[in-house]
Amino acid sequence: MDIFTQQLVNGLVLGSIYALVALGYTMVYGILELINFAHGEVTMIGAMVALSVIGVLAGVAPDLPGVLVVLGGILVAIPACMLLAFGIEKIAYRPLRKAPRLAPLITAIGVSIILQNLAMLIWGRQYVSFPEILPTTKFEFLGAHISLLQIAIVVLALTIMAGLWLLVEKTRLGRAMRATAQSREVAELMGVNVDRVISATFIIGAAIAVIAGVMVSAYYGLAHYYMGFMLGLKAFSAAVLGGIGNIAGAMLGGLLLGVIEALGAGYIGDITGGFLGSHYQDVFAFFVLIGVLVFRPSGLLGERVANRA
Amino acid sequence: MSLLMAQGIKISYGGIHAVRGIDFEVAKGELVCLIGANGAGKSSTLKGLLGLVSHSGDLRFNGERLTGLATHAIVARGLALVPEGRGIFGRLTVAENLDMGAYLRRDRDGIKADRTRAYELFPRLAERNKQLAGTLSGGEQQMLAIARALMGRPSLLLLDEPSMGLAPLMVRKIYETIARIAQEGVTLLVVEQNAHLALQISQRAYVMESGVIRLSGPSHALARDPQIRAAYLGD
Numbered sequence: 001m002d003i004f005t006q007q008l009v010n011g012l013v014l015g016s017i018y019a020l021v022a023l024g025y026t027m028v029y030g031i032l033e034l035i036n037f038a039h040g041e042v043t044m045i046g047a048m049v050a051l052s053v054i055g056v057l058a059g060v061a062p063d064l065p066g067v068l069v070v071l072g073g074i075l076v077a078i079p080a081c082m083l084l085a086f087g088i089e090k091i092a093y094r095p096l097r098k099a100p101r102l103a104p105l106i107t108a109i110g111v112s113i114i115l116q117n118l119a120m121l122i123w124g125r126q127y128v129s130f131p132e133i134l135p136t137t138k139f140e141f142l143g144a145h146i147s148l149l150q151i152a153i154v155v156l157a158l159t160i161m162a163g164l165w166l167l168v169e170k171t172r173l174g175r176a177m178r179a180t181a182q183s184r185e186v187a188e189l190m191g192v193n194v195d196r197v198i199s200a201t202f203i204i205g206a207a208i209a210v211i212a213g214v215m216v217s218a219y220y221g222l223a224h225y226y227m228g229f230m231l232g233l234k235a236f237s238a239a240v241l242g243g244i245g246n247i248a249g250a251m252l253g254g255l256l257l258g259v260i261e262a263l264g265a266g267y268i269g270d271i272t273g274g275f276l277g278s279h280y281q282d283v284f285a286f287f288v289l290i291g292v293l294v295f296r297p298s299g300l301l302g303e304r305v306a307n308r309a
Numbered sequence: 310m311s312l313l314m315a316q317g318i319k320i321s322y323g324g325i326h327a328v329r330g331i332d333f334e335v336a337k338g339e340l341v342c343l344i345g346a347n348g349a350g351k352s353s354t355l356k357g358l359l360g361l362v363s364h365s366g367d368l369r370f371n372g373e374r375l376t377g378l379a380t381h382a383i384v385a386r387g388l389a390l391v392p393e394g395r396g397i398f399g400r401l402t403v404a405e406n407l408d409m410g411a412y413l414r415r416d417r418d419g420i421k422a423d424r425t426r427a428y429e430l431f432p433r434l435a436e437r438n439k440q441l442a443g444t445l446s447g448g449e450q451q452m453l454a455i456a457r458a459l460m461g462r463p464s465l466l467l468l469d470e471p472s473m474g475l476a477p478l479m480v481r482k483i484y485e486t487i488a489r490i491a492q493e494g495v496t497l498l499v500v501e502q503n504a505h506l507a508l509q510i511s512q513r514a515y516v517m518e519s520g521v522i523r524l525s526g527p528s529h530a531l532a533r534d535p536q537i538r539a540a541y542l543g544d
Contacts, residue, residue: 175401178400179409182400185361188384189396191381191385191413193379
């Protein structure tokens with residue numbers, strides 16, 4: 001088996017998921033210049049709600065195809081998390097819209113802790129496992145094993161990214177979002193209800209996050225009340241790598257980070273002579289984050305920071 | 310009845326009173342100027358009209374009270390402001406900026422016709438319609454800002470210092486356009502530091518000083534007023 005191709009495939013799968021979560025960070029940052037640290041937790045809640053529904057569905061209708069069961073879970077979790085994100089923005093962030101930037105940032109961390117604890121109370125401290133209902137078909141491709149699930153994740157993620165791209169570039173709402181990101185005041189002068197555009201941004205980000213949350217739990221076969229923390233941090237790193245505030249940047253950053261991480265994990269044993277193992281894979285995301293912040297703070301596709309201020 | 314009627318308008322930022330109770334009105338079809346030095350409260354007045362800063366007093370547009378409404382709701386009632394510094398969306402194309410001006414409209418054909426009209430008024434914009442607006446020169450950006458505001462078919466167009474930071478030739482061009490827009494029946498309220506220009510194109514003017522209106526009247530009369538000549542026209 002070719003370790004390079006295999007890790008490249010694994011990295012692309014992981015990277016697609018990072019990219020989806022990173023979109024939520026970058027869209028909110030683009031409009032509010034707020035790092036919504038609760039976004040990782042929204043992803044986690046999405047996975048948890050979906051898993052609960054999937055568990056119930058699989059119990060009452062064992063003959064239903066696995067894909068439909070998962071789809072059912074997603075369809076319940078999406079509106080739930082849209083509502084959650086709408087509420088978070090309205091209750092926690094909107095009153096602080098004119099406060100110094102540190103205040104909403106700290107609030108975001110607070111919201112994230114609240115959601116983690118809430119999830120712990122509801123779903124417990126144990127790992128919730130993803131029932132084995134999805135087909136486990138595998139293919140051989142250039143010496144790598146690729147599962148049907150992996151293909152589905154990448155294809156679905158790319159479809160969502162393309163859809164979001166169209167929404168932002170071609171629709172009236174998307175244009176209003178871009179205008180609001182550049183100047184809230186002037187957007188209001190055009191007749192844009194900026195509060196509504198900001199709500200829409202949070203809601204869209206949450207819907208995408210749910211899908212990412214379900215993907216990651218299906219991929220690893222489990223979910224956990226704490227999973228949003230690391231996933232959120234990595235997605236945030238991906239957003240920074242691509243240039244935070246830039247939607248194409250989040251997509252690129254996510255995919256790139258996934259590949260860097262997977263290749264790093266694949267070769268770290270060889271590089272360090274077996275001293276460090278693949279469980280150090282999380283390290284790479286943060287190496288990348290630090291590297292970007294030191295050498296190119298505006299990210300790969302971001303504008304110069306001075307332009308934003 | 311006046312299109313816009315303002316009575317006892319006060320605006321303050323924290324403890325600073327920028328506008329200290331002013332009365333003014335704009336009738337349909339008029340071109341009215343608000344002149345005065347830096348810091349007289351002119352821009353604050355315009356921002357107050359649009360709800361960008363809160364004001365007290367009685368502000369009526371078409372007889373309807375505007376005080377307390379959100380900016381987007383005021384815009385929906387037919388006011389448009391070209392803000393100081395133009396406020397174009399630099400990372401949107403020229404065409405997209407114009408589309409933003411028509412954000413509240415749903416009549417596709419009407420929007421299309423008005424876009425063609427805007428390009429006739431400002432041929433420079435037509436040449437550059439696919440460019441990012443941030444790449445335009447200052448004068449072109451001002452043209453875009455005015456064209457964009459017109460896309461909303463406002464019943465009252467407010468311009469905040471349209472000549473600011475522009476080369477003399479461009480200033481003349483912009484003012485020719487403003488005069489043309491006024492001739493076509495758009496009601497305008499223009500804030501301007503350049504009193505000379507303002508009094509030339511407007512029918513009536515208000516002179517603001519330290520948050521109050523010191524003088525008002527027909528522009529040709531104000532242009533001959535010795536006080537004005539000394540303070541604002543450099544005689």
